[in-house]
Amino acid sequence: MRYLAFFLSVALILSASCSVKNQDQNQEVKRFLSKEASAALEKLKTLDGRFLVAHQDATSYGVKWNYSDSTQGCDIFDVCGDYPAVYGFDIGHIELDHPANLDSVDFNLMNRLIREAHMRGGLITISWHLDNPVSGGHAWDTARAVAKILPGGEYHNKYVSWVAKAAAFLKGLKDDRGELIPVFFRPFHEMSGGWFWWGTGHRTPGEYKKLWKETVRLLYGVHGLNNLIFVYSTDKVGNEEQYLACYPGDDWVDMIGLDFYDRSGTLEGYTEPLKTSLAMLEKVGAAHGKPFALTETGYETIPDPEWWTGRLLPAMQGSGAAWVLLWRNDRPTHHYAPYPGHPSSPDFIKFFNAPETLFGREWAALNP
């Protein structure tokens, strides 16, 4: 009898430790990308010194037109006769059930523009400027929120429901055969800066990593979105250690990126430090087996008419970056790509013709 009690208690201890272990293992979601998503990711590793050109909201609106006023267009197309190879979108405010995103792009229209871009052979990247789930303010409201939305936190259920709304939109992105379109998903970007509620100073690096893993667990594990290629991207950082401060681990990230804007128009203030940063990304990417991209850049209003070949191209040449994404063309005082009549248009055409740049048609031709 004494022996039986001993064996029973040993069995109990063992089963308790197993279930703890199992819980941990549940955290470690083993991901398998869809055939289409892994092909898109693999293709980026074969660019051979060339890079794709991307534009945020390329077909949603431009400086002088807006799809929702029933005008259609694409500023980049109107300047060089071709679409970008990568199209950026943002799903901020999907979490609020709003009909349009934070920049007034209707979500039904966005769905259509994404499917059209994919049919043209373009790649899709999506960021998410989601509101602060605790304060109800926008993404730039830095009231502490991350710890409260993690599992066990007071606002966790609210965050779970927000991810479900994002997942419902993402599930609607299907091609003609009904397959999910690969999406380079870039949540919680620029976390190295302090301007977003998920940024530095508003959570610990450990909390950021937990939020990232929880988000992947929900989107992949719960909602089954195996078309999402997760992209980790910081803002400007001083070194590799700062770059990796919030990196959640190789199992949770598929690609890495950097957001790096030009605020000086000079070689010393932009091109040279950007080159150094891209070299750092290449090293990190090689060590972790991830391709990398310049996930946001631009010189607001492009005041330098030779910026494309004078500042951006020399930073990208030989960098190994898969793409460069120019931020959105919103209005005369806030745009990052040229439009017809813009003083930098002739230089943009030279950039378009440079052997290293891949726009829509050339990229599509590489993916027959």
Ligand code: BMA
């Ligand atoms: C910022 C600005 C904002 C915009 C936000 C999300 O960089 O362009 O005007 O709302 O991105 O797209």
